Amino acid sequence: MEITTRDLMTVLHGMGFGALFMLAFSGAIAGLYRMSAPGAPPMSTREQSLLNFWLIAMVVLSWLTVFSGAYGVYPWYRAVPPAGVTDLSNYPRSLLLSSPRTSEWHSLGMEWKEHVAWLAPIAMTMVAYVTMKYGRAIIQHRNMRISVLAFAVAAFVATGAAGALGAFLNKYAPVRGGQSIVLIQGEQPEGGQTPTQTPGVQPQPAQPKGEQP
Amino acid sequence: MTISQKPVVGQPVEAIPETIPNGPGAAAILAAGIGCAAIGILALAGDASKAINGLLNFYKPSGALSGVTTVAIIIWLAAWFILARRWGNKTVAMSRVNIGAFALLLVGVLLTFPPFMDLLQGK
Numbered sequence: 001m002e003i004t005t006r007d008l009m010t011v012l013h014g015m016g017f018g019a020l021f022m023l024a025f026s027g028a029i030a031g032l033y034r035m036s037a038p039g040a041p042p043m044s045t046r047e048q049s050l051l052n053f054w055l056i057a058m059v060v061l062s063w064l065t066v067f068s069g070a071y072g073v074y075p076w077y078r079a080v081p082p083a084g085v086t087d088l089s090n091y092p093r094s095l096l097l098s099s100p101r102t103s104e105w106h107s108l109g110m111e112w113k114e115h116v117a118w119l120a121p122i123a124m125t126m127v128a129y130v131t132m133k134y135g136r137a138i139i140q141h142r143n144m145r146i147s148v149l150a151f152a153v154a155a156f157v158a159t160g161a162a163g164a165l166g167a168f169l170n171k172y173a174p175v176r177g178g179q180s181i182v183l184i185q186g187e188q189p190e191g192g193q194t195p196t197q198t199p200g201v202q203p204q205p206a207q208p209k210g211e212q213p
Numbered sequence: 214m215t216i217s218q219k220p221v222v223g224q225p226v227e228a229i230p231e232t233i234p235n236g237p238g239a240a241a242i243l244a245a246g247i248g249c250a251a252i253g254i255l256a257l258a259g260d261a262s263k264a265i266n267g268l269l270n271f272y273k274p275s276g277a278l279s280g281v282t283t284v285a286i287i288i289w290l291a292a293w294f295i296l297a298r299r300w301g302n303k304t305v306a307m308s309r310v311n312i313g314a315f316a317l318l319l320v321g322v323l324l325t326f327p328p329f330m331d332l333l334q335g336k
Binding site for chain 1: 252286328
Protein backbone atom coordinates (compact mmCIF):
# COMPACT_ATOMS: atom_id res chain seq x y z
CA MET A 1 0.00 0.00 0.00
CA GLU A 2 1.58 3.24 -1.11
CA ILE A 3 0.70 6.86 -1.64
CA THR A 4 2.54 9.61 -3.44
CA THR A 5 3.54 12.87 -1.81
CA ARG A 6 1.14 14.78 -4.05
CA ASP A 7 -1.74 12.45 -3.28
CA LEU A 8 -0.96 12.78 0.41
CA MET A 9 -0.93 16.58 0.23
CA THR A 10 -4.18 16.60 -1.77
CA VAL A 11 -5.87 14.29 0.73
CA LEU A 12 -4.61 16.40 3.62
CA HIS A 13 -5.94 19.57 1.95
CA GLY A 14 -9.32 18.18 0.93
CA MET A 15 -10.13 15.57 3.53
CA GLY A 16 -7.86 16.37 6.43
CA PHE A 17 -8.61 20.08 6.63
CA GLY A 18 -11.44 20.93 4.23
CA ALA A 19 -13.85 18.11 4.95
CA LEU A 20 -13.27 18.35 8.70
CA PHE A 21 -13.96 22.08 8.53
CA MET A 22 -17.13 21.39 6.53
CA LEU A 23 -18.30 18.76 9.02
CA ALA A 24 -17.80 21.17 11.89
CA PHE A 25 -20.36 23.61 10.47
CA SER A 26 -23.39 21.69 11.69
CA GLY A 27 -22.20 21.91 15.29
CA ALA A 28 -21.15 25.54 14.96
CA ILE A 29 -24.38 26.76 13.40
CA ALA A 30 -26.45 24.82 15.95
CA GLY A 31 -24.33 26.27 18.77
CA LEU A 32 -24.53 29.82 17.44
CA TYR A 33 -28.28 29.58 16.98
CA ARG A 34 -28.81 28.05 20.40
CA MET A 35 -26.67 30.70 22.06
CA SER A 36 -28.94 33.46 20.90
CA ALA A 37 -32.28 31.81 20.20
CA PRO A 38 -35.18 33.43 22.06
CA GLY A 39 -36.38 31.21 24.87
CA ALA A 40 -33.43 28.85 24.73
CA PRO A 41 -31.94 27.95 28.12
CA PRO A 42 -28.72 29.83 28.78
CA MET A 43 -25.46 28.07 28.00
CA SER A 44 -23.40 26.91 30.92
CA THR A 45 -19.86 28.25 31.19
CA ARG A 46 -18.63 24.85 30.06
CA GLU A 47 -20.87 24.84 26.99
CA GLN A 48 -19.74 28.35 26.10
CA SER A 49 -16.10 27.28 26.42
CA LEU A 50 -16.78 24.27 24.21
CA LEU A 51 -18.37 26.48 21.55
CA ASN A 52 -15.38 28.84 21.71
CA PHE A 53 -12.96 25.94 21.33
CA TRP A 54 -15.04 24.55 18.44
CA LEU A 55 -14.97 27.87 16.61
CA ILE A 56 -11.22 28.34 17.14
CA ALA A 57 -10.64 24.85 15.73
CA MET A 58 -12.77 25.78 12.71
CA VAL A 59 -10.80 28.98 12.15
CA VAL A 60 -7.51 27.05 12.25
CA LEU A 61 -8.89 24.38 9.88
CA SER A 62 -10.22 26.97 7.44
CA TRP A 63 -6.88 28.76 7.19
CA LEU A 64 -4.99 25.49 6.88
CA THR A 65 -7.35 24.46 4.08
CA VAL A 66 -6.86 27.56 1.96
CA PHE A 67 -3.11 27.87 2.53
CA SER A 68 -2.43 24.18 1.82
CA GLY A 69 -4.55 24.49 -1.31
CA ALA A 70 -3.04 27.72 -2.64
CA TYR A 71 0.59 26.99 -1.82
CA GLY A 72 0.67 23.18 -1.66
CA VAL A 73 -1.64 21.68 -4.26
CA TYR A 74 -2.35 24.55 -6.66
CA PRO A 75 1.24 24.92 -7.98
CA TRP A 76 1.16 21.25 -9.03
CA TYR A 77 -2.26 21.73 -10.60
CA ARG A 78 -1.17 24.68 -12.76
CA ALA A 79 2.34 23.48 -13.72
CA VAL A 80 2.93 23.97 -17.44
CA PRO A 81 4.17 20.90 -19.31
CA PRO A 82 7.49 21.23 -21.11
CA ALA A 83 7.33 21.48 -24.89
CA GLY A 84 6.78 18.16 -26.60
CA VAL A 85 5.06 16.43 -23.69
CA THR A 86 1.96 14.60 -24.91
CA ASP A 87 0.98 12.79 -21.71
CA LEU A 88 -0.68 15.54 -19.67
CA SER A 89 -1.69 13.35 -16.74
CA ASN A 90 0.80 15.14 -14.47
CA TYR A 91 -0.42 18.58 -15.59
CA PRO A 92 -4.10 18.80 -14.54
CA ARG A 93 -4.77 22.34 -15.75
CA SER A 94 -3.35 21.64 -19.19
CA LEU A 95 -5.17 18.32 -19.29
CA LEU A 96 -8.53 19.99 -18.63
CA LEU A 97 -7.89 22.78 -21.14
CA SER A 98 -6.85 20.31 -23.82
CA SER A 99 -10.47 19.35 -24.54
CA PRO A 100 -13.61 21.48 -24.90
CA ARG A 101 -15.43 18.73 -23.01
CA THR A 102 -13.40 19.41 -19.86
CA SER A 103 -12.08 22.96 -20.23
CA GLU A 104 -14.93 24.53 -18.25
CA TRP A 105 -13.92 22.46 -15.23
CA HIS A 106 -10.91 24.75 -15.16
CA SER A 107 -12.39 27.99 -16.53
CA LEU A 108 -15.41 27.91 -14.27
CA GLY A 109 -14.67 25.27 -11.63
CA MET A 110 -11.10 25.99 -10.60
CA GLU A 111 -11.27 29.72 -11.31
CA TRP A 112 -14.21 30.05 -8.89
CA LYS A 113 -12.97 27.55 -6.33
CA GLU A 114 -9.54 29.14 -5.95
CA HIS A 115 -11.05 32.49 -4.97
CA VAL A 116 -14.40 31.81 -3.30
CA ALA A 117 -12.80 29.45 -0.79
CA TRP A 118 -10.98 32.39 0.80
CA LEU A 119 -14.25 33.98 1.91
CA ALA A 120 -14.72 31.17 4.44
CA PRO A 121 -11.71 31.76 6.72
CA ILE A 122 -12.30 35.52 6.75
CA ALA A 123 -15.96 35.02 7.66
CA MET A 124 -15.25 32.33 10.26
CA THR A 125 -12.53 34.38 11.94
CA MET A 126 -15.06 37.16 12.39
CA VAL A 127 -17.73 34.74 13.63
CA ALA A 128 -15.33 33.26 16.20
CA TYR A 129 -14.13 36.67 17.36
CA VAL A 130 -17.62 38.13 17.83
CA THR A 131 -18.90 34.99 19.54
CA MET A 132 -15.99 34.94 21.98
CA LYS A 133 -16.05 38.69 22.56
CA TYR A 134 -19.76 38.88 23.36
CA GLY A 135 -20.61 35.39 24.55
CA ARG A 136 -24.12 35.16 25.89
CA ALA A 137 -24.36 38.97 25.78
CA ILE A 138 -24.87 38.73 22.04
CA ILE A 139 -28.59 38.33 22.77
CA GLN A 140 -28.54 42.05 23.49
CA HIS A 141 -27.53 42.74 19.87
CA ARG A 142 -30.09 41.30 17.48
CA ASN A 143 -28.48 42.69 14.32
CA MET A 144 -25.10 41.35 15.34
CA ARG A 145 -26.59 37.88 15.82
CA ILE A 146 -28.07 38.09 12.34
CA SER A 147 -24.69 39.01 10.86
CA VAL A 148 -22.82 36.29 12.71
CA LEU A 149 -25.26 33.62 11.56
CA ALA A 150 -25.38 34.98 8.01
CA PHE A 151 -21.59 35.03 7.66
CA ALA A 152 -21.38 31.52 9.14
CA VAL A 153 -23.89 30.31 6.54
CA ALA A 154 -22.00 32.18 3.78
CA ALA A 155 -18.78 30.50 4.88
CA PHE A 156 -20.56 27.14 4.75
CA VAL A 157 -21.85 27.80 1.22
CA ALA A 158 -18.41 29.01 0.02
CA THR A 159 -16.76 25.95 1.52
CA GLY A 160 -19.39 23.67 -0.01
CA ALA A 161 -18.90 25.17 -3.47
CA ALA A 162 -15.11 24.99 -3.25
CA GLY A 163 -15.18 21.47 -1.82
CA ALA A 164 -17.63 20.11 -4.38
CA LEU A 165 -15.67 21.64 -7.28
CA GLY A 166 -12.47 20.25 -5.80
CA ALA A 167 -13.97 16.78 -5.69
CA PHE A 168 -15.11 17.01 -9.35
CA LEU A 169 -11.76 18.41 -10.47
CA ASN A 170 -10.04 15.56 -8.71
CA LYS A 171 -12.18 13.12 -10.72
CA TYR A 172 -11.38 14.63 -14.11
CA ALA A 173 -7.80 15.78 -13.57
CA PRO A 174 -6.30 14.57 -10.31
CA VAL A 175 -3.04 15.98 -9.04
CA ARG A 176 -0.79 12.95 -9.24
CA GLY A 177 2.87 12.09 -9.14
CA GLY A 178 5.64 12.81 -6.71
CA GLN A 179 7.63 10.45 -4.54
CA SER A 180 5.96 7.22 -3.53
CA ILE A 181 5.60 6.56 0.16
CA VAL A 182 5.13 2.89 1.04
CA LEU A 183 2.69 2.70 3.92
CA ILE A 184 2.42 -1.08 4.19
CA GLN A 185 4.42 -3.61 2.23
CA GLY A 186 1.98 -6.17 0.78
CA GLU A 187 2.60 -9.85 0.21
CA GLN A 188 3.98 -11.03 -3.11
CA PRO A 189 1.13 -12.05 -5.43
CA GLU A 190 0.73 -15.76 -6.01
CA GLY A 191 2.68 -17.09 -8.96
CA GLY A 192 5.54 -14.67 -8.41
CA GLN A 193 4.18 -11.98 -10.74
CA THR A 194 5.85 -8.62 -10.65
CA PRO A 195 3.95 -5.93 -8.72
CA THR A 196 1.66 -3.79 -10.82
CA GLN A 197 2.24 -0.09 -11.13
CA THR A 198 0.08 2.37 -9.22
CA PRO A 199 -2.39 3.91 -11.70
CA GLY A 200 -1.43 7.42 -12.65
CA VAL A 201 2.07 7.23 -11.27
CA GLN A 202 4.60 7.29 -14.05
CA PRO A 203 7.77 5.23 -13.77
CA GLN A 204 9.91 8.30 -14.35
CA PRO A 205 11.82 10.86 -12.30
CA ALA A 206 9.66 11.81 -9.37
CA GLN A 207 9.26 15.50 -10.06
CA PRO A 208 7.96 16.43 -13.51
CA LYS A 209 9.94 19.38 -14.73
CA GLY A 210 7.00 21.66 -15.46
CA GLU A 211 7.48 25.33 -15.98
CA GLN A 212 5.32 27.78 -14.12
CA PRO A 213 3.16 30.03 -16.26
CA MET B 214 -31.01 45.81 30.49
CA THR B 215 -32.62 42.90 32.26
CA ILE B 216 -32.62 39.52 30.62
CA SER B 217 -34.53 36.62 32.04
CA GLN B 218 -32.70 33.34 32.28
CA LYS B 219 -33.99 29.91 33.14
CA PRO B 220 -31.56 28.49 35.68
CA VAL B 221 -30.08 25.10 34.82
CA VAL B 222 -29.68 23.04 37.97
CA GLY B 223 -26.14 21.88 38.67
CA GLN B 224 -24.42 23.90 35.96
CA PRO B 225 -22.83 27.30 36.34
CA VAL B 226 -24.48 29.60 33.86
CA GLU B 227 -22.49 32.28 32.14
CA ALA B 228 -23.54 35.62 33.53
CA ILE B 229 -24.77 38.16 31.03
CA PRO B 230 -22.66 41.25 31.48
CA GLU B 231 -24.04 44.72 31.29
CA THR B 232 -24.61 46.00 27.78
CA ILE B 233 -21.37 45.86 25.81
CA PRO B 234 -21.07 48.50 23.09
CA ASN B 235 -21.58 46.97 19.69
CA GLY B 236 -18.62 48.85 18.18
CA PRO B 237 -16.01 46.04 18.38
CA GLY B 238 -18.42 43.51 16.88
CA ALA B 239 -19.56 45.94 14.19
CA ALA B 240 -15.92 46.63 13.29
CA ALA B 241 -15.21 42.90 12.89
CA ILE B 242 -18.37 42.36 10.81
CA LEU B 243 -17.79 45.28 8.44
CA ALA B 244 -14.10 44.40 8.11
CA ALA B 245 -15.05 40.83 7.15
CA GLY B 246 -17.30 42.25 4.45
CA ILE B 247 -14.47 44.48 3.23
CA GLY B 248 -12.10 41.49 3.14
CA CYS B 249 -14.57 39.40 1.12
CA ALA B 250 -15.14 42.24 -1.34
CA ALA B 251 -11.38 42.76 -1.65
CA ILE B 252 -10.96 39.14 -2.75
CA GLY B 253 -13.56 39.63 -5.47
CA ILE B 254 -12.31 43.02 -6.66
CA LEU B 255 -8.68 41.88 -6.82
CA ALA B 256 -9.65 38.63 -8.56
CA LEU B 257 -11.54 40.64 -11.19
CA ALA B 258 -8.68 43.12 -11.57
CA GLY B 259 -6.18 40.31 -12.02
CA ASP B 260 -8.42 38.65 -14.58
CA ALA B 261 -9.11 41.84 -16.52
CA SER B 262 -5.61 43.31 -16.68
CA LYS B 263 -2.39 41.51 -17.53
CA ALA B 264 -0.40 44.27 -15.85
CA ILE B 265 -2.30 43.88 -12.56
CA ASN B 266 -2.08 40.12 -12.89
CA GLY B 267 1.68 40.45 -13.11
CA LEU B 268 1.80 42.76 -10.09
CA LEU B 269 -0.22 40.25 -8.06
CA ASN B 270 2.12 37.41 -8.92
CA PHE B 271 3.87 37.37 -5.53
CA TYR B 272 4.74 33.67 -5.63
CA LYS B 273 5.27 32.35 -9.12
CA PRO B 274 4.12 28.73 -8.58
CA SER B 275 0.72 29.97 -7.34
CA GLY B 276 0.48 32.88 -9.77
CA ALA B 277 -1.76 35.88 -9.17
CA LEU B 278 -3.78 33.97 -6.55
CA SER B 279 -0.91 34.57 -4.11
CA GLY B 280 -1.18 38.34 -4.57
CA VAL B 281 -4.97 38.47 -4.63
CA THR B 282 -5.25 36.67 -1.31
CA THR B 283 -2.27 38.32 0.39
CA VAL B 284 -3.43 41.85 -0.48
CA ALA B 285 -7.03 41.00 0.47
CA ILE B 286 -5.91 39.70 3.87
CA ILE B 287 -3.88 42.87 4.46
CA ILE B 288 -6.87 45.04 3.48
CA TRP B 289 -9.18 43.01 5.75
CA LEU B 290 -6.87 43.20 8.78
CA ALA B 291 -6.10 46.89 8.21
CA ALA B 292 -9.82 47.69 7.92
CA TRP B 293 -10.53 45.70 11.09
CA PHE B 294 -7.74 47.51 12.98
CA ILE B 295 -8.87 50.97 11.86
CA LEU B 296 -12.58 50.32 12.50
CA ALA B 297 -11.88 48.74 15.89
CA ARG B 298 -9.87 51.79 16.91
CA ARG B 299 -12.66 54.11 15.83
CA TRP B 300 -15.59 52.11 17.21
CA GLY B 301 -13.92 50.38 20.16
CA ASN B 302 -16.11 51.89 22.88
CA LYS B 303 -18.97 53.16 20.78
CA THR B 304 -22.41 51.98 19.88
CA VAL B 305 -22.97 52.26 16.16
CA ALA B 306 -25.99 51.86 13.88
CA MET B 307 -25.75 48.11 13.54
CA SER B 308 -28.46 47.78 10.91
CA ARG B 309 -26.46 50.02 8.56
CA VAL B 310 -23.29 48.08 9.30
CA ASN B 311 -25.16 44.88 8.46
CA ILE B 312 -26.42 46.24 5.15
CA GLY B 313 -22.92 47.35 4.24
CA ALA B 314 -21.34 44.06 5.29
CA PHE B 315 -23.91 41.96 3.38
CA ALA B 316 -23.50 44.11 0.27
CA LEU B 317 -19.72 43.72 0.44
CA LEU B 318 -20.07 39.97 0.98
CA LEU B 319 -22.30 39.78 -2.10
CA VAL B 320 -19.70 41.74 -4.09
CA GLY B 321 -17.10 39.20 -2.99
CA VAL B 322 -19.23 36.21 -4.02
CA LEU B 323 -20.28 37.69 -7.37
CA LEU B 324 -16.87 38.97 -8.42
CA THR B 325 -15.24 35.60 -7.79
CA PHE B 326 -17.83 33.85 -9.96
CA PRO B 327 -16.26 33.54 -13.44
CA PRO B 328 -19.43 34.01 -15.54
CA PHE B 329 -20.16 37.25 -13.69
CA MET B 330 -16.54 38.39 -14.10
CA ASP B 331 -16.80 37.68 -17.83
CA LEU B 332 -20.08 39.56 -18.03
CA LEU B 333 -18.51 42.66 -16.48
CA GLN B 334 -15.60 42.45 -18.89
CA GLY B 335 -17.87 41.97 -21.88
CA LYS B 336 -16.34 38.61 -22.74
